[in-house]
Amino acid sequence: MLNxxxxxPNDLTPAEREAWQGFVAADPTLASPYFSLxxxxxxxxxxxxxxxxxxxxxxxxxxxxxxxxxxxxxARPLAGPLGDHHGLIAAPGIDLDLGEMLKAxxxxxxxxxxALAGQxxxxxxxxxxxxxxxxxxxxxxxAFVEARASVDPKVFRNLxxxxxxxxxxxxxxxxxxxxxxxxxxxxxxxWKSAQYRRTGVFDAFSVRWTVDLLNNIKADDCRxxxxxxxxxxxxxxMHVGMRTGRVLHYWFPVYDPEFSSFGPGLALxxxxxxxxxxxxxxxxxxxxxxxxxxxQLASWQIGLVTxxxxxxxxxxxxxxxxxxxQSAERLPLGPVARLPGKAFRRIDLLAGFHAA
Numbered sequence: 001m002l003n004x005x006x007x008x009p010n011d012l013t014p015a016e017r018e019a020w021q022g023f024v025a026a027d028p029t030l031a032s033p034y035f036s037l038x039x040x041x042x043x044x045x046x047x048x049x050x051x052x053x054x055x056x057x058x059x060x061x062x063x064x065x066x067x068x069x070x071x072x073x074x075a076r077p078l079a080g081p082l083g084d085h086h087g088l089i090a091a092p093g094i095d096l097d098l099g100e101m102l103k104a105x106x107x108x109x110x111x112x113x114x115a116l117a118g119q120x121x122x123x124x125x126x127x128x129x130x131x132x133x134x135x136x137x138x139x140x141x142x143a144f145v146e147a148r149a150s151v152d153p154k155v156f157r158n159l160x161x162x163x164x165x166x167x168x169x170x171x172x173x174x175x176x177x178x179x180x181x182x183x184x185x186x187x188x189x190x191w192k193s194a195q196y197r198r199t200g201v202f203d204a205f206s207v208r209w210t211v212d213l214l215n216n217i218k219a220d221d222c223r224x225x226x227x228x229x230x231x232x233x234x235x236x237x238m239h240v241g242m243r244t245g246r247v248l249h250y251w252f253p254v255y256d257p258e259f260s261s262f263g264p265g266l267a268l269x270x271x272x273x274x275x276x277x278x279x280x281x282x283x284x285x286x287x288x289x290x291x292x293x294x295x296q297l298a299s300w301q302i303g304l305v306t307x308x309x310x311x312x313x314x315x316x317x318x319x320x321x322x323x324x325x326q327s328a329e330r331l332p333l334g335p336v337a338r339l340p341g342k343a344f345r346r347i348d349l350l351a352g353f354h355a356a
Contacts, residue, residue, distance in 0.1 A: 001057070002055055002056070002057060002096065002097075002100055002101060002104055003055070003056045003057070003104065004053050004054065004055050004056070004101055004104035004105040005053070005054050005056075005105070006051045006052070006053055006054075006069070006105045006106055006107075007051065007052055007054060008044060008050065008051060008052075009040050009041055009043075009044030009050055009052060009066075010041070010044060012052060012054075015061075016054060016061060016064075017037060019061045019064075020037055020064055020089055021037060021221075022091075023063075023064075023089050023090055023091050024036065024089060026091060026092055027090075027091070027092045029116060029118055029302075030087075030089060031244065031246055031247045031283065032085050032244070032247055032249060032285055033222045033242040033243060033244050033247060033249050034078070034079070034083060034084065034085045034086060034249070035085070035086075035087075035089055036219070036221040036222035036244055037219070037221060037222075038217065038218075038219025038220065038221045038222030038223070039078075039079075039217065039219075039222045039242070040052070040066050040078065041216070041219060042213055042216035042217045042218075042219070042222070043066075043078055043079050043213055043216075045212070045216045046209040046210075046212040046213040046216055047068060047209050047213075049068045049069050049070065050066070050067075050068060050078070051066070051067060051068070051069045051075075052064055052065070052066045052067075053065040053066075053067065053101060053102075053105040053107070055096065055101055055104075055105075062090060062091065062094050062096070063088045063089065063090035063091075063094055063096060063101070064088065064089040064090070065088055065089075065101065065105075066078040066086070066089075067107070067110065068080060069107070072108065073106065073107055073108025073109060073310075074108060074109045074111070075102075075107045075109065075110045075111075076110070076111055076112075077112055077113065077114065077115070079213065081204065082204065082210060082213070083114060084114050084132060084249070084251075084285070084287040084288060085114050085116065085132060085285070085302070085304070086112065086114055086115055086116075087115045087116040087119045087122060088119055088121060088122075095120050095121065096121055097121065098110075098121035098122065098124070098125060098309045099125075099309050099310065099311060101121075102309060102310055102311070103310075103311050107310065108310050108311060109308060109309075109310035109311075110308060110309050110310055111307075111308045112125075112305075112306065112307060112308065112309075113304075113306040114130075114132070114288065114304050114306070115304060115305050115306070115307075116302070116303070116304065116305075117129060117302075117303030117304055117305045118303060122305050122307070123305055125305075125307040125308065125309040126305035126306065126307040127305075127306055127307040127308070128305070128306040128307070129303065129304070129305055129306075130288050130304045130305070130306065131288060131301030131302060131303055131304060132285060132286070132287050132288045132301060132302040132304055133285075133286040133287065133288070133289075133294040133295065133297075133298035133300075133301055134283055134284065134285050134286065134298055134299060134300050134301065134302055135273060135283065135284040135285075135286065135297055135298055135299055136282075136283065136299035136300065137273060137276060137277040137281055137282050137283060137284060138282040138283070140277050141273055141274045141277035141278070144273065144277070144299070147299065148296070148297060148299070152296050155296045155297075158263075159263075159266065159267075159270060162262060162263040162266070162267060163267065163270075165261070165262055166231070166262050166267055169231050169232060169262065170232055171231070171232030171233050172231075172232070173229060173230060173231045173232075173236075174229070174230045175227075175228070175229050175230075175268070175271045175275075176227060176228045177225075177227050177271075177272065177275040177276075177279075178225060178226070178227070179226045179227060179228040179238075180226070184226055184228050184235070184238060185214070185226050185240065187235060187238065188226065188238040188239075188240050188252065188254055189205050189211065189214075189240070189252075191238070191254040191255075191256070192204075192205060192240075192252050192254045193205045193206065195254060214240065217242050221244055221245075222242055222243070222244055223242065223243060224240070224241075224242055225239075225240075225241050225242060225243050225248065226238065226239070226240050226241075227239045227241070227268060227271075227272050228268075229264055229267060229268040229271065231259055231262060231264065234256075234259075235256065236255060236256050236259040236262065236264040237253070237254070237255035237256070237259070237264035237265050237267065237268040238253070238254055238255075238268070239251075239252065239253045239254075239268055239269070239272060240252040243276075243281065245280065245281075246280065246281055246282045246283065247281065247282070247283045247284075247285060248272070248276050248281050248283070248284045248285070249284075249285045249287070250269070250272075250284055250285060250286045250287065251287070253265055253268070253269065255268070266293060269293075269297075272284070285302070286298060288304060
């Protein structure tokens with residue numbers, strides 16, 4: 001029989017933490033910083049609604065599910081909309097009934113997005129599929145470039161031309177892989193907020209917990225990494241990401257449009273990849289999204305699923321909303337048919353940011 005308890009991150013026992021770390025070490029699909037204890041602790045310190053469902057069979061811990069406990073039993077993935085990847089932290093091969101785990105843990109509805117498609121408990125409840133792009137650095141930076149250039153040589157000719165232009169820039173350029181100047185992180189977040197507002201996207205850094213989260217990421221198994229590119233002594237591009245020993249998650253890139261002729265964003269990403277490969281990083285996770293640079297540079301995709309699971313009234317409400325969205329999309333109304341779906345997703349996004 002499955003026994004599930006819901007605890008705050010700082011209430012996990014030493015034995016439970018050891019089990020978590022053992023599951024991560026044994027399963028390569030959990031190598032992302034998102035699955036580290038360090039990330040869990042950072043989120044827990046930033047959001048008081050952070051919980052971990054601890055599942056046991058015959059007294060033995062078999063799985064963990066971190067989440068945010070919301071109103072009326074509606075839970076969402078760890079870090080909300082900032083979480084590109086999430087899922088069960090469990091021993092390889094462990095399968096369980098997600099609905100049963102949620103019920104035993106007191107969760108009425110769990111809306112998930114970015115869950116690992118390789119995990120059967122999520123796959124059985126999937127409503128949609130997606131993928132997160134990944135760069136393979138396991139054989140080194142040169143091998144990565146050679147492999148991708150053979151697939152899309154034009155892209156890499158353009159990258160090399162931009163690199164030559166960068167090398168000839170007046171005043172030169174400077175790349176820092178670990179830029180610990182506080183003003184650089186502050187500038188990166190300010191630039192990113194401005195970009196969100198300019199493009200009509202919700203400003204992720206307009207809520208306090210997201211900034212607190214970034215400042216909290218500093219554990220041995222998950223640390224914040226700020227990288228920068230200066231051209232002629234001026235900041236041209238920055239990236240705020242996080243890394244483990246073998247994976248860097250490409251998270252918040254931003255650049256100054258005044259330097260767009262140099263392609264500073266891509267230039268910084270390539271510099272990061274080269275430096276990370278030399279430092280033992282084997283994968284750079286670019287996250288999901290329909291962006292040309294991701295599909296052009298990525299070596300593969302990590303399968304992701306979106307859906308929901310639960311019980312009782314919260315699950316019934318979610319199913320009704322999904323049915324309304326699907327019915328509207330089938331009507332011959334053109335773009336208007338997509339409005340209910342957009343509205344529901346907007347509400348869910350805002351709830352994910354403001355639930356803390």
